[in-house]
Amino acid sequence: MSVPPPSDGPSEPAAPSGFDEAARQATDAAGWVEQNWSTWLSTGLRIALILIVAIVLRMLVRRALTKLIARMNRSAQAVEGTALGGLLVNAERRRQRSEAIGSVLRSVASFLILGTAGLMILGAFKINLAPLLASAGVAGVAIGFGARNLVTDFLSGVFMIMEDQYGVGDSIDAGVASGEVIEVGLRVTKLRGDDGEIWYVRNGEIKRIGNLSQGWATAAVDVTVRPTEDLDRVRKVIGEVADGLAKAEPWNEQLWGPVEILGLTEVLLDSMTVRLSAKTMPGKALGVERELRWRIKHAFDAAGIRIVGGLPLPADESPAADPAASVAPPSALASPTSPQSLAASPIPPPANLTK
Numbered sequence: 001m002s003v004p005p006p007s008d009g010p011s012e013p014a015a016p017s018g019f020d021e022a023a024r025q026a027t028d029a030a031g032w033v034e035q036n037w038s039t040w041l042s043t044g045l046r047i048a049l050i051l052i053v054a055i056v057l058r059m060l061v062r063r064a065l066t067k068l069i070a071r072m073n074r075s076a077q078a079v080e081g082t083a084l085g086g087l088l089v090n091a092e093r094r095r096q097r098s099e100a101i102g103s104v105l106r107s108v109a110s111f112l113i114l115g116t117a118g119l120m121i122l123g124a125f126k127i128n129l130a131p132l133l134a135s136a137g138v139a140g141v142a143i144g145f146g147a148r149n150l151v152t153d154f155l156s157g158v159f160m161i162m163e164d165q166y167g168v169g170d171s172i173d174a175g176v177a178s179g180e181v182i183e184v185g186l187r188v189t190k191l192r193g194d195d196g197e198i199w200y201v202r203n204g205e206i207k208r209i210g211n212l213s214q215g216w217a218t219a220a221v222d223v224t225v226r227p228t229e230d231l232d233r234v235r236k237v238i239g240e241v242a243d244g245l246a247k248a249e250p251w252n253e254q255l256w257g258p259v260e261i262l263g264l265t266e267v268l269l270d271s272m273t274v275r276l277s278a279k280t281m282p283g284k285a286l287g288v289e290r291e292l293r294w295r296i297k298h299a300f301d302a303a304g305i306r307i308v309g310g311l312p313l314p315a316d317e318s319p320a321a322d323p324a325a326s327v328a329p330p331s332a333l334a335s336p337t338s339p340q341s342l343a344a345s346p347i348p349p350p351a352n353l354t355k
Contacts, residue, residue, distance in 0.1 A: 046124050054117035061109045069102040100161045100186060150187070152204035157186040160203060166211050171283055173210035177201050216256055217285035221276040221292045222265065224308045225300075234274060235261055237303050241295045242276070251291060254284040259292070271308040 072094065122129060161184060166172045170181045172191070177199035179191035189206070191199040225234060242259035245251050257279035266273040280288045300307060 043124055047121050050117050050120050050124070054113050058110055058113045061113070062106050065102050065105050065109070069098045072098045094167070097161055097164065097167055097184065100157075100184065104158055104161075104186065149202075149204060153187045153202050156203040156206065157184075157189075160184070160189075160206075160209075161186070165209055166213075170211055170213040172212065174201055174206045175208050176205055213282040215282060217280050217282050219278045219280050219285040219288040219292065221289050221296070223274045223276065223296055224271050225274070226306055226308060227267065227270065227272050229272075229305055231264075231274075233303070234305060237299050237305060238274070238276065238296060241292070241299045242278075245288075245291060245295060251288065254281045254288055256280055 119129060122132070160166070166181055166189075167184060168181055172178065172181060174189070174191070177191050177193065179193040179199060181189065182192050182198070183190040185203075187203060189201045189203060191201060193199060223234075223238070238261055242261075246255055246258065255278055259276055259278040262275045262277055264272055265275045276292065278288060278292075297307070
């Protein structure tokens with residue numbers, strides 16, 4: 001067995017293996033970074049480009065929609081200053097309608113642009129989008145099924161606004177409630193009733209709408225007179241009243257056509273009814289009817305034409321008294337042989353008392 005030779009001095013420590021391992025890992029990391037930095041750079045630039053394009057596109061679309069809505073409002077205000085604009089244009093209605101449409105369009109545009117950008121960014125990270133899209137589809141179906149009433153209200157409101165079925169200031173009959181529209185929303189429509197109450201009607205509950213403020217309205221007036229009146233004279237007086245109403249302010253603007261005498265609608269033993277009709281501005285039919293009745297009553301009083309239930313008959317035309325009213329009814333006592341007369345006659349005294 002050989003013995004190692006003795007050393008002349010102390011032995012030197014061996015180089016640590018940890019330093020070599022750290023150097024090797026650093027070299028591998030540097031190599032990995034060197035191999036992948038181009039991929040990272042291209043991915044980062046792609047994501048930055050996607051974000052920049054999405055933000056710029058969203059800004060341009062929203063600005064274009066805002067300018068379009070502002071142009072619609074300016075055109076409404078320009079027409080409102082004219083005589084025709086006062087009849088056909090409601091600035092507040094046009095403003096709310098355009099703002100609602102603009103809000104919907106801006107929201108839809110932002111959702112589409114940003115949603116598409118998000119999907120493109122996930123695709124840039126090499127993420128499989130198929131499971132994500134499938135999960136989003138299932139979640140959307142579940143949410144839509146649970147909030148179907150809300151979705152129905154929203155979609156109904158969008159179509160009502162886009163089709164201009166009604167607007168602020170219109171008088172409508174929505175079936176579940178009726179009144180004047182004071183606010184139009186995407187989910188709820190606010191109405192003010194005839195007694196001042198405010199109705200909140202969900203758009204999805206409105207199955208039919210009767211708009212009383214679009215197009216034109218019809219004012220119909222029935223005049224009931226005695227059957228002994230001269231029809232030609234009645235027609236002449238009513239025609240004069242109609243001509244005067246068509247020339248007076250502000251009725252000349254509210255009337256969109258001449259007042260027509262349609263003729264007799266009812267003839268009875270004690271009355272006959274003459275019907276009038278006129279085409280008016282929307283929502284002004286009731287006022288025109290009241291003014292027509294007022295003027296016709298004054299004209300009939302001046303012409304001596306009596307309406308049924310109007311002025312009382314004068315004394316010279318009162319019906320004569322019934323001559324039989326002063327005659328007493330026949331009495332059963334007038335006949336001496338009637339049972340009543342016999343019962344009322346004095347009883348004769350007995351025969352023995354007369355002797």
